[in-house]
Amino acid sequence: MKASELFFPTLREVPAEAEVVSHQLLLRAGFIRKASGGVYSYLPLAYRVIKKIMNIVREEMDRAGGQEVMLPIIQPRELWEKSGRWDVYGDEMFRLQDRHKRDFALGPTHEEIITTLVDGDIHSYRGLPLLLYQIQNKYRDEIRPRFGLMRGREFIMKDAYSFDLDDEGLEVSYRKMYHAYHRIFQRLRLEYRVVEADSGAIGGNESLEFMVLADNGESEIVYCQNCDYAADVEKAVCQAGPEDLMVELGERQKKETIGMKTVQDVAKYLNIPESQVIKTLLYLADGKPVVAVVRGDRELNVIKFQNTLGCFELVMADEKAAKECCGASFGSLGPVGLDLPVYADLEVQTMRNMVCGANENDFHYVNVNQGRDFAPLAWVDIRNGVAGDPCPQCQSPLQMVRGIESGQIFKLGDKYSKALGAAILDQNGESRTMIMGCYGIGVSRTMAAAVEQKHDDQGIIWPLPIAPFQVIVVPVNSNKEDQMKAAQAIYDELSAKGIEVLLDDRDERAGVKFKDADLIGIPLRITIGPRALQENKVEIKKRWEDSNELVPRDTIVEKVEEILKG
RNA sequence: CGGGGCGUAGCGCAGCUUGGUAGCGCGUCUGGUUUGGGACCAGAAAGUCGCAGGUUCGAAUCCUGUCGCCCCGACCA
Secondary structure (H helix, E strand, C coil): CEHHHCCCCCCCCCCCCCCCHHHHHHHHCCCEEEEECCEEEECHHHHHHHHHHHHHHHHHHHHCCCEECCCCCEEEHHHHHHCCHHHHCHHHCCEEECCCCCEEEECCCCHHHHHHHHHHHCCEHHHCCEEEEEEEEEECCCCCCECHHHECCEEEEEEEEEEECCHHHHHHHHHHHHHHHHHHHHHCCCCEEEEECCCCCCCCCCEEEEEEECCCCCEEEEEECCCCCEEECCCCCCCCCCCCCCCCCCCCEEEECCCCCCHHHHHHHHCCCHHHEEEEEEEEECCEEEEEEEECCCCECHHHHHHHHCCCCEEECCHHHHHHHHCCCCCCCCCCCCCCCEEEEHHHHCCCCEEEECCCCCEEEEEECECCCECCCEEECCECCCCCCECCCCCCEEEEEEEEEEEEEEEEECHHHHHCCCEEECCCCCEEECEEEEEEEEHHHHHHHHHHHCEECCEECCCHHHCCCCEEEEECCCCCHHHHHHHHHHHHHHHHCCCCEEECCCCCCHHHHHHHHHHHCCCEEEEECHHHHHCCEEEEEECCCCCEEEEEHHHHHHHHHHHHHC
16 A cells, blocks of 8 residues: 555644643544544544454454344334343433434444344254354444543444353353454554453442553453452452550540641641541432541442442432531541441551541540440442452452453343343253353444554554554665665565555655554564665564664565565 | 633634734645654635624624533533
8 A cells, every 4th residue: 555545634732622642642643533422434444444443353253252243223112122221221322213203223232132132043952052143333322422432332342142041151252252362462562451341230240341451441350460360449349447456545535626628738737648538428328428438548438338238329418417417527437436337447446546527516536446446237338449458268468550440241141131021942842041141342432542552752653462553664765766766576476475564655844654554553663775775675664663774675574574474 | 500611714822802805824735855762945726703693884703692512510320
């Protein structure tokens, strides 16, 4: 492909609308253009990358025994009513009507369609196991689409669904997908981590997320370097700390702390670490006041708290409610003498001589000790994990990184098959509900995640397996016949080897070509310059390294093949 | 949905307070000189100032409404 004929409108300046790196670079490098909030066009370079990701995914799905299908995007309302999700899905579902005023949804996901499809034509256990997948657009009317391709309203997703006779079968399918996903992310050459996903809300079912590591990913992950444990901070299992039995319990005292509202203020004022203070947070669970207590330097994890309570709605109470329930404003609350259900984080259990609000404005207690001064209704795990927490499996200190949720595998069980009545006959002629799993990879999001992970201040650095072109050949001056001739010859030779090459034949100055090559992130650049050409040499540069290398013209094809292999 | 910000040429922005025939940089086009990290000179094209209504002799500018975009939050997985 000649650069002069390629549609890749690069921008010198960062469009004002883009905040995150992947969004900025994909716009600047001429990969994507916005059609509407969260809806993008993929230009040729982007689509080349997308197709490569799709092909890797496709090959691994096929290898795992999957069969590719293409399901409708437009889905009738009745299907969604059957599963009960027409109402539940809410505003996040794009809806439309046909000319007869019949309701449809633009598929946000395909459990309904596929379960109905399989139920219609598989009636015997002999038809199982079955693994179907597709790669196509999904539609979710996100409350707030953001960060370019990272959270779009229309996005490309691979979704796979497994159907088995029983849980043992599901286990086999799930494991196959687990290994397939590992292969996929390894082949994409992205650094990633598998973490446990929330299973509380849906109840006991297993789910794992494949996170592509990136400095400004949406998720925070803690992981263990010693064993294989990893989890989102919101889901990480937190434990009680060790108790220091040598610390003597002091006598509880009330101290005046005028104007001291935050944990920081109080700790500073009393000259103690924040970890000696406890935070008392008042929430309304389905309208009823409940209290959460966590160490002063920790964050309450609202999801964990809600799962603990098992309530439907959990909102933070306002100042007024605090005054009514506890007799003091925020900043002066404490569990001592509170006549409310108190849930305290496990970590608080082993703290000694804590500091907390006295439920009286501008007063705090010091030397508060659990058991003697207050007793919570329950000791529970309700805080966010942090780096340094002990690993729940092996007790080594956990590390923290950020990541982008790129794939997820999930044991659905009979959730949809039951609702939609998808049953089959087993060996004994008895009717059984099929057991399902579902497995997603955000293809367009993965492209964005790759950019987030692989870039520098000059632009994108595509991993070789998904680069839009593997090599760019740059004659320093396209008007010099000898340079163009050499460039064209190298282009032909590489192309003949099946290598994807971009020939920058544009009548631009060298600087412009180099900048563009760096920006669009082609892994290998071959530069044909006048001086080297005199000695019958050309220059090769790896996008991910600073230095370049002069090699004899005759060996360049060999050289490229060698790098591509390694 | 709440809070904040923004809509002026393809991109980035100024002009708006104090109303008077729309500007800058980059990009684009033409000609020339240049040619190893976003060249230079000369010339040119390109904008219903998001949209609608109002005030006014006159609105990019003031008022009202509306649409869209971005960020934070709530929400969701």
